[in-house]
Structures are given as C-alpha cells and as structure tokens.
Amino acid sequence: MKRWLTTTDHKRIGLLYFWTAFGFFLIGGLEALIIRAQLVRPDGGLGVSAETFNQLFTMHGTTMVFLALMPLSAAFFNFIIPLQIGARDVAFPRLNAFSYWVFLLGGLFLNASFIAGPLFGADRLSVAPDAGWFGYANLTSRQFSPGPNVDFWLLGLQILGIASLAAGFNFVVTILNMRAPGMRMLRLPVFTWMTLVTQFLVITAFPVITVALVLLMFDRFFGTHFFLPSGGGDPILWQHLFWMFGHPEVYILILPAMGIVSEVLPTFSKKPLFGYTVVVYSGVVIAFLGWSVWSHHMFSTGLGPIADSVFAGTTMLIAIPTGVKIFNWIATLWGGQIRFTTSLLFAVGFIAMFIIGGLSGVTHASAPSDLQQTDTYYVVAHIHYVLFGGTILGLFAGIYYWWPKMTGRLLSESLGKVHFWLTLIGMNLAFFPMHFSGLLGMPRRIYTYSADLGVARFNQLSTVGAFLIGIATLIFFWNLLRTRWRPANAPANPWDGATLEWAIPSPPPVYNFTVIPTVTSRLPLWQTERHPPMTPLPDRPPAPIHVPGGSWWPMITAFGLPIIAIGALAHLIPIVLAGAGVVIVGIYRWAYEPFEM
Amino acid sequence: MTHGSTHAHEAHRTSMGVDSRKMAFWAFIGSECLLFGSLIATYLVYKGRSLVGPYPHEILNIPFTSFSTFDLLMSSLAMVLALAAVQRGDMKRGKLWLLITALLGLVFLGGQFWEFSHFVHEGLGLTTNLFGSTFYVLTGTHGAHVTVGVIWLLTLWIQALRGKLGPGNALTVEITGLYWHFVDVVWIVIFTVVYLIQ
Ligand code: HEM
Ligand SMILES: [Cu+2]
Numbered sequence: 001m002k003r004w005l006t007t008t009d010h011k012r013i014g015l016l017y018f019w020t021a022f023g024f025f026l027i028g029g030l031e032a033l034i035i036r037a038q039l040v041r042p043d044g045g046l047g048v049s050a051e052t053f054n055q056l057f058t059m060h061g062t063t064m065v066f067l068a069l070m071p072l073s074a075a076f077f078n079f080i081i082p083l084q085i086g087a088r089d090v091a092f093p094r095l096n097a098f099s100y101w102v103f104l105l106g107g108l109f110l111n112a113s114f115i116a117g118p119l120f121g122a123d124r125l126s127v128a129p130d131a132g133w134f135g136y137a138n139l140t141s142r143q144f145s146p147g148p149n150v151d152f153w154l155l156g157l158q159i160l161g162i163a164s165l166a167a168g169f170n171f172v173v174t175i176l177n178m179r180a181p182g183m184r185m186l187r188l189p190v191f192t193w194m195t196l197v198t199q200f201l202v203i204t205a206f207p208v209i210t211v212a213l214v215l216l217m218f219d220r221f222f223g224t225h226f227f228l229p230s231g232g233g234d235p236i237l238w239q240h241l242f243w244m245f246g247h248p249e250v251y252i253l254i255l256p257a258m259g260i261v262s263e264v265l266p267t268f269s270k271k272p273l274f275g276y277t278v279v280v281y282s283g284v285v286i287a288f289l290g291w292s293v294w295s296h297h298m299f300s301t302g303l304g305p306i307a308d309s310v311f312a313g314t315t316m317l318i319a320i321p322t323g324v325k326i327f328n329w330i331a332t333l334w335g336g337q338i339r340f341t342t343s344l345l346f347a348v349g350f351i352a353m354f355i356i357g358g359l360s361g362v363t364h365a366s367a368p369s370d371l372q373q374t375d376t377y378y379v380v381a382h383i384h385y386v387l388f389g390g391t392i393l394g395l396f397a398g399i400y401y402w403w404p405k406m407t408g409r410l411l412s413e414s415l416g417k418v419h420f421w422l423t424l425i426g427m428n429l430a431f432f433p434m435h436f437s438g439l440l441g442m443p444r445r446i447y448t449y450s451a452d453l454g455v456a457r458f459n460q461l462s463t464v465g466a467f468l469i470g471i472a473t474l475i476f477f478w479n480l481l482r483t484r485w486r487p488a489n490a491p492a493n494p495w496d497g498a499t500l501e502w503a504i505p506s507p508p509p510v511y512n513f514t515v516i517p518t519v520t521s522r523l524p525l526w527q528t529e530r531h532p533p534m535t536p537l538p539d540r541p542p543a544p545i546h547v548p549g550g551s552w553w554p555m556i557t558a559f560g561l562p563i564i565a566i567g568a569l570a571h572l573i574p575i576v577l578a579g580a581g582v583v584i585v586g587i588y589r590w591a592y593e594p595f596e597m
Numbered sequence: 598m599t600h601g602s603t604h605a606h607e608a609h610r611t612s613m614g615v616d617s618r619k620m621a622f623w624a625f626i627g628s629e630c631l632l633f634g635s636l637i638a639t640y641l642v643y644k645g646r647s648l649v650g651p652y653p654h655e656i657l658n659i660p661f662t663s664f665s666t667f668d669l670l671m672s673s674l675a676m677v678l679a680l681a682a683v684q685r686g687d688m689k690r691g692k693l694w695l696l697i698t699a700l701l702g703l704v705f706l707g708g709q710f711w712e713f714s715h716f717v718h719e720g721l722g723l724t725t726n727l728f729g730s731t732f733y734v735l736t737g738t739h740g741a742h743v744t745v746g747v748i749w750l751l752t753l754w755i756q757a758l759r760g761k762l763g764p765g766n767a768l769t770v771e772i773t774g775l776y777w778h779f780v781d782v783v784w785i786v787i788f789t790v791v792y793l794i795q
Contacts, residue, residue, distance in 0.1 A: 091617045165628060173621045179612040203624055207632035215639065215734065222723055224730040226639070232648045232727050241635060588752075 006550030008093035009510060013100050014079030015406065020104050021071035022480075027111065028063035029473060031056045036430075036466040039459050042451040053447035054130035055149070059114070061133030062153065065253065066160050067107045069387065072395050073256035074103075077171055077195050079406050083501035083508065084189045086180025086517050088545070091173040094554045094590060099167040101558035106159035109562045113152040120148055129153035132445065134246060135216070137227035137238035142220050148569055151220065154213045155565040161206045161213075162561065168202035171195060180500070182519035186280070189499045189522075190273060193280045194259030197287045198252050204291075205248035212241035221568070236301055243294035251290040253387060254354075255283060257394025258325060261347045264397045265329055267497045268344040269336025272523055275328045282321035289318040299367040300374050308367040315365035322358055326351060341495070342416030346397035349424050353389025357382055360435065375445075377455075378438025384431040396423070396476075404490030408507040409483035415475055422472035429465025433458035498523035503537055511545040514538050553593060557586030622772050626779050633783050636738060637790055640731040647726035653795050656719055658712070665708040666788050669743075672701030673781045676774045686764040692757045695770075698777065699750035702743055709740050732791065739787055742780045749773055 007013060035056050038046040048056070078096065082089055090096050113128040120127055130149045131139040140150045175188070175196045188196075215226040216238070225231025227238045266273045273279060295303055295311040303311070329351050338344065360382040364370040373379060396419075404410045437455040449455060493502035502525055504513060514537050517524065521531035560582030567575030611617055679694030713733070721729045753773060756762040762769070 092621065168628075169621045169624045172624050173617050177611040177613050177615065177617050177620055183612070203628040204631050207628050208635045211632060211635035211639070218723075218730065218734060224724050224734075225727065226730060231724075232643075232646050234642070237639065237642060241639075244635075 003550065005555060006097075006552050008089070008097050008548055008550055008554075010078045010082050010090050010093065010096060011406070011508065011510075011512075013096055014075050014077075016100050017071050017078055017103070018075035018406075020100075020107070021068050021075060022477075024063055024067035024107055024111075025072070026473070026477070028060050028068050029470060031060040031063065033466055033470055035060060036463040038447060039449070040463040041460065042449055042453075042456050044448045045463075048447060050447045051130065052125055054445070055114075055125065055128035057445055058129045058132055058153070059110070062110065062129060062157075063107075064387070065133060065249070066157065067103075067110070069253050069391050069395070070164065071103055073195075073198070073253075074099075074167060076191070076256065076260070076395075076398055076402065077167070080402060080501055081171065081174060081192055081195055082178070083405075083504065083512060084192050084499050085175060085178060085183055086500050086513060086519065087174065087178040088512050088516075089548070090170055091178055092170050093548060094551050095166050095170050097551070098554035098558055099163045099170065101555045102159060102163035102166070102561060105558055105562045106156055106163060109159060109565055110152060110156035113149065113156075116148075116152075122147065127152065129156075134242050135238075136242075137216075137235035138229075140216060140220070140238075141228055143228075150216075151569050154216050154220070155568055158210060158213050158217075159561050159565060161210050164202050165206050168199045168206070171199045172203065175199075180513075180516050180519055186277065187519060187522045189259075190262035190276065190279055190283075191256070191259035194255040194262070194283050197283050198255045201248045201252050201255075201287055201290065205245045205252065208241055209245035209249075212238060212245070215241075217568075236298070239298050239301060240294070243297040244291075246297065247294045248287075248290045250386070251286060253391050254394075255286070257350065257391045257398075258283065260394050260398035260401070261329060261350050263497075263499065264343050264347040264401050265332045266523075267401070267495050268339045268341055268347075269333050270339075270496075271332055271336040272498075272526075272528070273328065274331035274334075276522065279325055279328050282324045285321040286318060289314060289321070293318055296365060296370070299370045312365055312367050316362060319358060319362050319365070326355060326358075341400065342411070342413055342420055343397045343400035343495075345417065345420045346393050346400065349420065350390060350393040350397060353385055353393060353424075353427070357385025357387075357389055360385060373438060375443055376438035377434040377442045377444060380444055381431050381434035381438060384427070384434070388427050388431065393423070396420075399480075401495065402501075403480075403483070404494050405501055405506045405508070407483060408488035408490050408505075409486055410490050410494060411479050411483060415479040419472050419476045419479065422468055422475065426465045426468030426470075426472055430462045430469060431465070433461045433465075437462075493525065498526040500524055503534065510547050511541065514541040514545075551590070551593060553586050553590035557583055557590060560584075560586060616768055619768065619772060619775070622775055626775065629779065629783075633738070633786070636731075636735045637786065640735050640791065643727040643731050647728045649726050651716075651719060651721045651725070651728075653728055653732075653791070656716060656721055657792050657795065658715075659792055661708070661712065662788060662792050665705050665712075666784065668701055668708070669705050669781050669784050672698050672705070673778050675701060676777045680767070680770050680774050683762075683764060683770045684767045688757060688763060691762075691770075692754060695750055695754045695757060699747050699754060702747040702750065702777075706740060706743055706747065709736065709743075735787060735791070739780070739783055742783070746773075746777050746780055749776070 004012060004016070034046065034048065035053070038044055038048040038053060078090070110129070115124055117124045117126045127148050129135075129152050131145060131153070135150065135153060138144060140154075175192055179188070215224075218224040219226050219228060225233040227233050227235050229235065262273055262279055292314045293311060295307060296315045299308055299311075333348070360378070364373045364379065364382065400411055400416055437458040440453060440455050442449055442453060442455045449459070488506075490506040492505050494506070495502075500517060500519070503517065517534060517537060520534075521528055524534040527533050560579045563579030563582060564576050565579075567573065567577075567579055613620065675694050675698040679691055679698055682688070682691035682694055721732075723729055723733050750773065753762055753770065
C-alpha cells in the first residue's frame with residue numbers, strides 16, 4: 001500500500017492512471033446510458049427531470065474528456081514513453097506522481113458534486129455541474145446558476161489543469177532530454193512523437209482555459225462582469241477563450257490515439273510505417289493549424305463574413321494533414337502480412353470510424369451548412385465518431401497491444417474480438433442515426449423531444465447501440481480483470497514489435513533496461529534493409545542500478561488543492577488558507593528532501 | 598528546487614545537452630506567456646468599454662509606475678550580479694545581491710499595494726467597471742508572480758546564510774533568475790500596454 005502511495009515509478013503511475021481513468025470511464029458511461037434511456041422515446045423514457053438531465057450530460061462530457069480519455073492516454077505516456085526512448089524513468093518522477101494525485105483528487109472533487117447536495121441544503125443529484133462541458137457564459141452566471149454547480153466545475157477543472165500542465169512539462173523534457181544514445185528525434189517511435197506534440201499543445205492550451213476559468217471565478221465569487229452584459233462584459237469572450245483552448249484540446253485527445261495506431265499497424269502488418277516523416281510532420285502541422293480554427297465553433301454567434309470565411313478556410317485546411325495520415329496508415333497495411341489480432345482490428349476500426357467523423361467535420365467547416373447543423377444531434381454524431389470512433393478505438397488498440405507489457409499477461413483474444421465487434425456495431429448503431437435526427441432538427445442537450453419531430457425511431461436505435469457499447473465494455477472489463485488471476489504468460493515481445501519497449505521483459509523490471517541500449521535505427525528490433533536487429537540486452541544488470549525511493553510529498557502537496565477548492569466552495573477563507581498551507585509545506589519538503597535518482 | 602540531484606541519471610547525461618530542470622523551466626515560461634497573453638488580450642478587448650468611470654486616463658499615475666518599473670529593472674540587474682557572484686563562488690556577494698534582488702521586489706510589491714489602495718480610494722474597485730476588473734486581475738496576477746519570486750529569492754538567501762547554497766547550486770540560482778527576468782519582462786509589456794498606450 002505504502003509503496004503505491006509513495007511511488008515515483010513511471011510504470012506504477014501508469015497503472016494508477018489506467019485504473020483510475022477506467023473507473024471514471026465507467027462512471028461517464030453510466031451517465032451516457034441514463035441519458036440514452038431517457039431519450040429512448042418522445043417525452044422521456046425514464047422521467048428524468050430537465051435539471052438532472054443537464055447535470056448528466058455536463059458531467060458525461062466533462063468526465064469523458066478530462067477524466068477518462070486524457071488520463072487513459074496519460075497511462076500510456078507514463079508506462080510506454082520511457083520504455084520507447086530507452087530511459088529508466090521520466091525526467092521528474094516526483095512531479096509525475098504529483099500529476100497523478102492531482103488528477104485523482106480533481107476527478108473525485110468533480111464527482112463529489114453528485115452527492116454533495118445535502119451539504120448545501122439541496123437534494124442529492126442537484127448540485128453537479130449543469131452548464132455543458134463548455135460552460136457557456138450567461139448559463140454560468142450567478143444570476144442563472146445560483147447554486148454551487150458551476151463552482152464545482154470551474155474549481156475542478158482548474159485542479160485538473162494543474163495535473164495536465166505538470167505532466168506536460170515533464171513529458172516534453174523527458175522526450176527531448178532522456179533519449180537513449182542514438183535515439184535521434186527522427187528515430188523516435190511515432191507514439192512518442194505524437195505524445196510530444198500533444199504535450200506542447202497541453203502546455204500552450206491549458207493556460208488559456210485557466211485564464212477563462214479564473215475570470216469566471218471572479219464573476220461568480222467577487223462580482224466582476226467579465227462575461228456579463230449587465231456590466232458591459234461580453235459572453236462571447238468566454239467562447240473565444242474556451243474554444244481557443246477547446247480546439248487544441250480535441251487534438252490533445254486524438255493525437256495520442258493516432259500515435260498508438262501508428263505503432264500497431266506496422267507491427268501487425270510486418271512493415272515499417274509508410275512515410276514515417278510525413279506522418280510525424282503532419283502531426284506537427286495539425287497541432288499548428290489546430291490553433292487557428294477555434295471560431296468554427298462559433299459560426300452561429302455572427303462573427304461576420306470575413307471571419308467566417310477565414311475560419312472555414314483554416315478548418316478545411318486542417319483536413320489535409322489529417323487525410324495524409326489516413327493514406328499513410330492504409331498504405332502501411334497495403335501488401336503487409338496482416339495478423340488480425342484484436343489490437344489490429346481496433347486500429348483498422350479507428351481508421352474507418354475516424355474517416356466518417358472527419359467527413360462530418362468537413363461538412364460543418366463551411367459556415368452556411370454549419371448553421372443548419374450546429375447545436376443539433378449532427379454535431380453529437382461528429383464528436384462521437386472522432387472521439388469514440390477515433391480516440392477510444394485507438395486507446396483500445398493500445399490496451400490490447402501493451403497490456404502484456406504492462407502486466408505480463410495477455411488479454412484473451414476471443415473475448416477481445418467479441419468486444420471489438422460489439423463495440424463497432426454498437427457505436428454505429430448509437431451514433432450514425434444521430435446524423436439524421438440532427439438534420440431533422442433535433443437539438444442537443446434537451447431532455448425530451450416531441451413525437452412530431454419524426455426522430456423517435458432514430459433515437460431508439462441510438463439507445464440500443466449505446467447499450468450494446470455498455471455490454472461490450474463490461475466484457476472488456478472482465479477481460480482485464482481475469483488477467484489478474486492468471487499466471488504471467490506474456491513473453492518479452494509477444495507481437496514481434498520493433499520498438500524498444502519490446503526489448504525488455506514483460507512486465508519490465510523496476511530499472512527497465514539492464515543496460516541503456518544504443519539505438520541505430522528507427523526499428524531497433526527488426527532486421528531492416530540497412531540495419532541488423534539490436535543485440536539482446538543482458539538478462540542481469542552488469543552493475544547494480546540505483547532505483548530512487550518513493551516520496552510522500554507529491555501526494556501531500558496534491559491534497560492541498562482540493563482543500564483550497566472546498567474552502568472556496570464553502571466560502572470559508574480559513575480552509576482555503578489551510579489548503580494553501582499544505583501546498584506550501586509540501587513544496588518545501590519536496591524540494592529539500594533527499595531524493596537520489 | 599535547490600536539491601541538486603532530481604534530474605537525469607546515467608551520470609546526468611541529457612540528450613539535448615541542457616539540464617532537464619532548466620529545460621522544464623523554459624517550457625514553463627512558454628506556458629506562462631500564454632497565461633499572460635490571454636489576460637492582456639482580455640484587457641485589450643475590454644479597453645474603452647467600461648460603462649462608468651473612473652477611466653484609465655483619470656487615474657493611472659505614469660511617473661509613479663515608471664519608478665516601480667525602474668525598480669524592477671534594477672532588481673533584474675541585481676539578479677544578474679547575484680548569479681555571476683554565485684558562479685564565481687563568491688558567496689558573500691552572492692548573498693548580498695540575492696537579498697537586494699528580493700528587497701527590490703518587495704519595493705515593487707509595496708508600490709503596487711500603495712497603487713491599489715490609492716485607486717480604491719479614488720473609487721476604482723475590482724467590480725466598479727471593466728477597466729477595474731481587467732486591471733486588477735492582470736496586474737494582480739503579475740503581483741502574485743512577483744510575490745512567489747520574492748519568497749523564492751528569500752528562501753535561497755536563507756539557504757545561503759545557513760551555508761547550504763554554494764557554487765554547486767549555481768543552476769538553481771540561474772533558474773530562479775530565469776523566472777525573475779521573465780516576470781520582469783512581463784511587467785514591461787504590461788506597463789506599455791496598460792500605462793503608456795492609453
Ligand atoms: C477533419 C477534421 C475536423 C473538422 C473539419 C472538424 C470541424 C468541426 C466543426 C466545424 C465543429 C463545430 C460544429 C458546431 O458546433 O457547429 C466541430 C465540433 C467538434 N469537433 Fe470537430 N472537426 C474535425 C476533427 C475533430 C477531431 C479529430 C476531434 C476530436 C478528436 C473533434 C472534436 C470535436 C468536438 C468535441 C466538437 C464539439 C464541441 C462541442 O460543441 O461540444 N473534431 N468540429
Ligand atoms: Cu474545433
């Protein structure tokens with residue numbers, strides 16, 4: 001127990017991230033199922049009230065984005081990146097532990113809002129955030145949201161932002177600075193590259209939402225008018241700040257999955273990735289362009305024809321590097337000796353579903369057509385094809401691929417295939433009909449709809465699909481759990497992968513590499529035209545390897561943050577100060593404790 | 598922060614030849630640029646959109662703030678001298694310049710405190726108008742950064758007094774300096790945008 005609480009081992013932290021994020025994924029999924037059960041027929045299938053419904057979709061979106069998908073990617077950053085670059089750990093192991101604990105506590109803080117009602121003299125299920133995952137201004141003002149709902153949201157997201165930023169600095173430095181000898185930038189595995197690009201987006205995008213949240217906090221706590229027209233403020237400024245963060249954020253969500261797919265496809269088609277440099281550079285281009293498109297979320301605010309045209313143009317432009325990647329993945333499969341493992345199925349599923357999501361994206365890149373689609377279920381269809389069909393399928397591909405490395409145990413391929421097909425069928429059943437219900441005029445974020453709209457059948461299908469995904473996820477959960485009781489059966493390189501993580505045992509020893517390898521090619525474990533495979537590493541370290549001990553201070557410091565947030569929620573300055581005290585003491589003890597690397 | 602061994606192992610070899618802590622700090626500064634950039638953008642967007650006074654030209658005292666700006670610039674100079682002294686191993690001067698840097702930072706904070714209370718007295722509160730809100734949040738965020746910097750500098754100074762900061766910790770002092778200069782540069786931008794270009 002103590003070993004887990006104080007751990008600074010990137011592999012343990014990776015597993016902590018994985019299980020925590022998976023837990024939040026199940027919670028977010030449960031919320032989605034309640035939403036879908038409510039929408040199964042006109043006028044509400046479950047009798048959920050409008051207030052509860054608002055909380056459900058807000059928490060569903062917030063949970064999935066910040067507590068499930070980002071940290072599931074982080075589980076792989078943690079576990080896999082140091083292995084892929086040939087390092088013994090990340091650059092700042094204690095900062096890494098800190099990120100995890102802040103993430104966990106921020107997530108618990110947000111979700112505590114579901115049961116905290118009685119503390120505020122309200123019912124349970126009445127004080128959770130309820131203004132949408134993008135918290136549009138005016139809905140979030142004290143006037144229209146007098147309760148603590150939005151406070152939970154803005155404080156929780158600020159806490160989570162600290163976790164993401166800390167991890168961002170850590171991984172940028174780790175990837176740039178901790179590479180094994182010979183691991184030049186253009187020899188880095190694509191997953192590592194996409195992680196690097198993602199972390200650059202994190203450290204540039206999160207400060208923007210932090211500012212937006214701080215301004216919102218001032219409006220709500222101290223009576224300023226940043227987003228309130230009554231004092232001259234402009235609610236649209238919120239949208240600018242939010243989407244300036246929000247669009248890079250969607251790339252923060254997808255790039256890691258693109259990286260995973262770029263690892264899985266070559267391994268299972270026994271061919272190097274087609275056009276490695278193009279895939280890498282298009283990832284970089286996507287990140288740059290990702291900063292120039294935010295107003296495509298705001299066409300309906302009336303930006304004027306010039307701005308509309310510019311943002312429509314940049315948005316269509318971004319489809320080009322995205323399309324380039326898709327061609328590279330297909331060309332990687334082309335003519336390969338393909339092994340249809342579960343991981344590969346998910347990777348191929350990713351390509352197919354992501355194409356659909358990208359196409360609907362291009363249809364609302366054009367302002368006039370977006371005006372028909374925005375705020376309808378059509379947008380919900382788009383985001384689920386890219387985030388579920390894209391990010392989640394990509395993450396599943398990664399889990400089946402790396403689980404043996406992470407735990408020493410192979411997942412069942414037969415359960416995996418059931419999981420894959422049920423998920424694929426379920427997601428298309430759930431999300432494809434949303435294109436139609438949306439185009440027929442069904443708005444997003446409504447708790448009931450009228451039979452006259454003619455969308456009842458589509459909604460029924462969507463609900464059936466959602467429950468299929470639910471069943472598939474339980475099967476997957478079982479697949480994960482059952483490996484815990486099985487003997488370790490995974491060889492070091494079960495898939496005949498080419499990258500460094502496969503050069504060491506599964507699961508890896510604490511020190512990862514008995515000796516730090518010297519890298520001479522992009523595919524160190526494969527025989528390529530010019531390079532022989534790397535000579536195997538010795539089984540035992542030739543000299544003793546010092547492994548850093550754990551530390552309590554990252555966790556203790558992290559605890560200060562939710563204490564501050566609780567104080568702010570309750571408007572109790574002493575608690576805020578106590579939390580700040582914990583943070584300050586924690587930082588000093590952390591800085592001055594002897595911690596040998 | 599001052600602990601010397603939290604960075605790369607394998608005999609401190611790093612791929613880019615830059616110390617990891619320093620690189621992390623540059624990344625942090627990049628991130629901070631966007632933080633201040635967003636705040637300054639907000640200030641600019643709301644410029645001239647206050648519904649009631651006091652307005653900037655009625656209240657901003659350029660000569661006074663020029664003095665504060667000069668003070669902060671001098672603190673950067675002191676920081677440079679502190680680092681140079683520590684690198685030379687001249688801990689006596691190093692200590693002195695660290696203390697002077699911190700004190701100049703405190704003078705700046707005192708000036709900001711005086712300015713804020715004067716403005717409040719003149720009728721410009723945080724919620725009076727958009728100018729007040731954007732002004733206090735922007736300059737207040739900067740002031741919070743200066744406060745952190747002062748505490749950090751004083752921590753190093755105390756460490757030096759106790760003989761626990763020597764030339765071996767030059768990198769720590771260098772990183773502190775990076776932070777301090779950055780906060781200084783941000784102030785120059787704020788001074789220009791808020792005070793000089795009204
Ligand atoms: C070809 C690439 C893409 C294009 C052209 C595109 C375009 C757009 C546009 C124009 C919107 C605004 C629709 C509206 O609200 O009216 C939108 C919404 C959205 N997109 Fe994309 N998109 C693309 C790829 C992606 C990717 C890769 C992701 C994430 C993995 C993503 C996630 C989202 C999300 C979450 C929203 C909805 C935000 C909300 O209102 O809640 N998109 N997209
Ligand atoms: Cu977007």
